[in-house]
Amino acid sequence: MTLRIYNTQSRKKEEFHPLQEGKVGIYVCGITAYDVCHVGHARSAVVFDGITRYLRYRGWEVTYVKNFTDIDDKIIDKARRENAGINAIAERYIREHDEDMGMLGVARPTFTPRATENIDGMIRLVTTLLEKGLAYPMDGDVYYSVERFPGYGKLSGRNLEDMLAGARIDVNEKKRNPLDFALWKASREGEPWWESPWGRGRPGWHLECSVMSQRYLGETFDIHGGGEDLVFPHHENEIAQSEGATGKTLARYWIHNGFVRVNSEKMSKSLGNFFTIRDILQQYHPEVLRLFLLQSHYRSPVDFSDAALNEARQGMNRFYSTLKLLRDIAAGGTEMAPETAEKDGEMKAQLQSLRERFCEAMDDDFNTARAIGHLFDAVRLVNASLAEKKPDVSRSVFVQAGKTLLEIGSVLGFFRQESDDYLRRDREREAGKRGLSVAEIERLIAERRAARAAKTWQRADEIRNGLAAQGVILQDAPDATTWTIA
RNA sequence: GGCGGCAUAGCCAAGUGGCUAAGGCAGCGGUCUGCAAAACCGUUAUUCUCCGGUUCAAAUCCGGAUGCCGCCUCCA
The missing domain is CATH 3.40.50.620 (HUPs)
Incomplete structure (x- = not known):
């Protein structure tokens, strides 16, 4: 090439x-x-x-x-x-x-x-x-x-x-x-x-x-x-x-x-x-600014606005959310299919294809916009496998997927931070912009967890809706509730 | 006045002669969920500013129109 x-x-x-x-x-x-x-x-x-x-x-x-x-x-x-x-x-x-x-x-x-x-x-x-x-x-x-x-x-x-x-x-x-x-x-x-x-x-x-x-x-x-x-x-x-x-x-x-x-x-x-x-950079993570800038071809003009940066922020959160899932798998915390999983070969082939498509895009006059599109494709591929009740791809291949994403992302200067840190900093920064107190949000979440445990759904929903009205979106997982800012 | 660039969905944005016009954001329907959210599946441009032309075939090439932008002064 x-x-x-x-x-x-x-x-x-x-x-x-x-x-x-x-x-x-x-x-x-x-x-x-x-x-x-x-x-x-x-x-x-x-x-x-x-x-x-x-x-x-x-x-x-x-x-x-x-x-x-x-x-x-x-x-x-x-x-x-x-x-x-x-x-x-x-x-x-x-x-x-x-x-x-x-x-x-x-x-x-x-x-x-x-x-x-x-x-x-x-x-x-x-x-x-x-x-x-x-x-x-x-x-x-x-x-x-x-x-x-x-x-x-x-x-x-x-x-x-x-x-x-x-x-x-x-x-x-x-x-x-x-x-x-x-x-x-x-x-x-x-x-x-x-x-x-x-x-x-x-x-x-x-x-x-x-x-x-x-x-x-x-x-x-x-x-x-x-x-x-x-x-x-x-x-x-x-x-x-x-x-x-x-x-x-x-x-x-x-x-x-x-x-x-x-x-x-x-x-x-x-x-x-x-x-x-x-x-x-007071308002947005550096990688959000990078994503915003690299999502257009380098020779095109790009229109700078808060709305555009926020779109890039949503995109970067999508990347980091998937990286977090992969990192959790690598850490051994998630129950996985055995190493002989049937779809390993398919996933490996897709990862190799991701590298090739990335290089193909970059070889075409540094087309970072297209390259980033391929990166999002890979995210969907990984999320789709993980969305299945019993992922039919084995742990080691997911670990490999995470490494590939980090490797390719690093060429664009992305994913330099631990996903947990990134997502936490994003929450805190966005809460700060809206004048919301992290401690108060977390107190309400704890209260809601108790309400949910007691199955008093009305109170639980009241808390969630109240937070949602302020832009705080809750995500209930079996073991914990996380939150993010819309 | 001289020279040049751009125009693709609600928004952003790839695609520069031929398979279903990438991807992101937003929206809608479904799966999942106590209900949600996230994620996933599906869906949202029969058409690429407009008018002509070339070609078997054009968003993609050529001509014209309109609109926006840049350089000609310091500028990333």
Whole structure:
């Protein structure tokens, strides 16, 4: 089976073959560290986390590089407003980013370089571009001359004439062509600076990625990713810089994730319609957010809402409820069929088929939505066997089913928690949101158990209906009553 | 103004030329249950925004219309 990836540059799905047998190099543009991350950042992180996990699951050795932009206008502004150093600002938001991503279960990239650690490399790259006649200095700035790079526009499907025809480009008389972009900016009063052959200044935004990707992955590497808003101009400019300097292809496959929307509009800082990751994780389990994000294909827009998250929550509860059943079986607490059960072979075949269908879906441009569908199929299969009075599948095969679910789920970053803990935390969180007291709920349940034991059904039903009116749903089992929030 | 994307059930969402149009949420009927809930079984799109075309065959390809969105300025 071959992995196929939609390449932004060709606008087609292409077969993926890494440059080096058995190894994959991937570079993803990270955040500018000037504020806390919102759900849009979470999507990008979760999508590329899933992609790298799958590439590893498939057996490739993956080097995953994700940078931090720690020198930029917005960081400087923020530092000024807060009367702090830019390092302190960047440091703070990088730390917060790492915390958020940690909570989301995003695995750390192999390397997380920062722009300011790579100034020397950037100066060298600008020097090369000047030597090649692809850039020109102007009053302490250095600009890239887009007309001198023949492939300019190839990633985003634009050409210079069309772009110039559109009148929305600000005029800067220092530039020879309005589309030229700054490689190096002379520093103004009070701004941070580094010494350079062109005077004291600081790098333009696009430069760092060209330098850092080459440093960790080489002149040509396999996959370059980021949010779709980076296609133009950021990634187009990276190509111009890197390929202009080396004469070699920068990245062989370009992957861009779609936006998170709110009421059909892009979630963004400037529109002010964003939700921070940490706020959402107060309301929902991280895996619920992951499920919400991965239930759509990574290139489609996804509309963020409380209702949508709650649907994902119901789905995740379905997974964990089944995992709990399987875990209880593994612990030996459930009476089971003998090891020679008649349907063992069938179940084993289904489990193998689950693996295959999962890989088939993921091989088709990381179709996590389809893959998750298969996971739900497996849940139904297991539940159906367990629903029978005498399951005709033996314990060891159910144990195997649990392992398979955990194995496949882990590729998507799911099922990282013990099912009992997950379900308990879900109850408590949801009760908290509604201002309900867990102790009071459990007291009423105990009272109802006594009523049921005494067969005073009226009182038992009164308690249950009262709780149900508040959204507390009871589930009576022979040995205990559990509860959940609707 | 230039360039591009999307439109599938009540909602979310896979499916990109040919078997019964995945899956989730919600709903309905049944099994189970003291009654419920969960789970399971069944059911909910003769049809994929609309109009034309290509084809033996189209949600899937082509043309047009309508609607929504994005990039072109910082943006995941």
